[in-house]
Amino acid sequence: MKFAWCCLLAVLVCATPALAAEPKTEEEKTVYAIGLSLAQNLSFFGFSEQEAEMVKQGLSDGLAGKKAVDAQAYGPKIQELQRTRMAAVADKEKKAGQAFLDKAASEKGAKKLPSGMIITTIKPGTGPSPSATDKVKVHYHGMLPDGTVFDSSVQRNEPATLPLDRVIKCWTEGVQQMKVGGKSKLVCPADMAYGDRGAPPRIKPGATLVFEVELLEIVK
Numbered sequence: 001m002k003f004a005w006c007c008l009l010a011v012l013v014c015a016t017p018a019l020a021a022e023p024k025t026e027e028e029k030t031v032y033a034i035g036l037s038l039a040q041n042l043s044f045f046g047f048s049e050q051e052a053e054m055v056k057q058g059l060s061d062g063l064a065g066k067k068a069v070d071a072q073a074y075g076p077k078i079q080e081l082q083r084t085r086m087a088a089v090a091d092k093e094k095k096a097g098q099a100f101l102d103k104a105a106s107e108k109g110a111k112k113l114p115s116g117m118i119i120t121t122i123k124p125g126t127g128p129s130p131s132a133t134d135k136v137k138v139h140y141h142g143m144l145p146d147g148t149v150f151d152s153s154v155q156r157n158e159p160a161t162l163p164l165d166r167v168i169k170c171w172t173e174g175v176q177q178m179k180v181g182g183k184s185k186l187v188c189p190a191d192m193a194y195g196d197r198g199a200p201p202r203i204k205p206g207a208t209l210v211f212e213v214e215l216l217e218i219v220k
Contacts, residue, residue: 040201045085090196090206097190097208100145104187113177117170118187122212125182130218132172135163137217143210150202161219168193175213183214 023032047055061067105112110120130136139159142151153160164172170188178184188209190196198205 037201043201044089044198044205045082046089086198086205087196089204090190090198093204093206093208094190097145097206100208101187101189110187113173115169115173115192116189117174117192119174119177120185120187121178121182122185123181123183123214125179125215127180127182127215128218129179130164130176130215132176133163133165135161135219136175136215137161137219138175139214139216141212143212144203145208145210159216170209171211171213174211175215178213178215180215180218183212186211186213 023029045051058068058071062071101116101118104110104118104120107120110118112118137159138161139153140151141149141154143149149155162171164175168188170186170192173192174184174186174188188211190206190208193207193209194203194205196205198207203209
């Protein structure tokens with residue numbers, strides 16, 4: 001995330017007065033969508049109501065040509081605040097994720113690997129298994145523990161072709177356990193997925209992820 005750019009634009013969004021009505025024109029809807037997108041990117045700061053008001057005040061002062069502090073000088077402090085807040089989110093997510101992983105490991109047919117990831121066969125395949133350096137063609141759903149889909153080749157109706165040595169560790173290890181024609185559920189602890197950084201705005205720092213993967217082909 002280009003932090004300075006996102007922070008500046010999100011401040012603009014935070015300071016914009018609430019609309020009296022829903023956006024109607026395409027331009028209004030586009031501008032409104034920018035606000036929604038940027039709000040998602042800032043969600044990991046977890047601003048309190050008082051902090052949000054301070055953000056709005058900073059924008060108002062900036063537009064009026066006033067400033068209580070030098071924004072450029074505070075760049076390092078903004079970055080430090082980002083790291084601190086994201087670490088707190090990651091810690092909370094990992095605790096919730098561990099409970100989810102424990103439950104998933106106890107389900108019928110689930111297999112917990114030494115890495116901590118859990119794989120459950122939904123449909124056994126009959127073809128060969130790929131190696132870590134193979135490129136594979138797959139259909140998949142990527143979900144958060146609450147079932148929210150954050151990415152899906154199935155919804156796009158377009159299989160994905162991916163090199164197994166260039167994806168998250170959970171995929172590299174998990175898909176090697178599958179056979180062509182098979183479908184499995186992979187439950188990935190944070191350190192096998194996107195770690196403490198997450199993948200904003202949809203995947204929080206420290207998030208546990210769930211994938212349903214159908215192995216269609218080993219691409220030669």
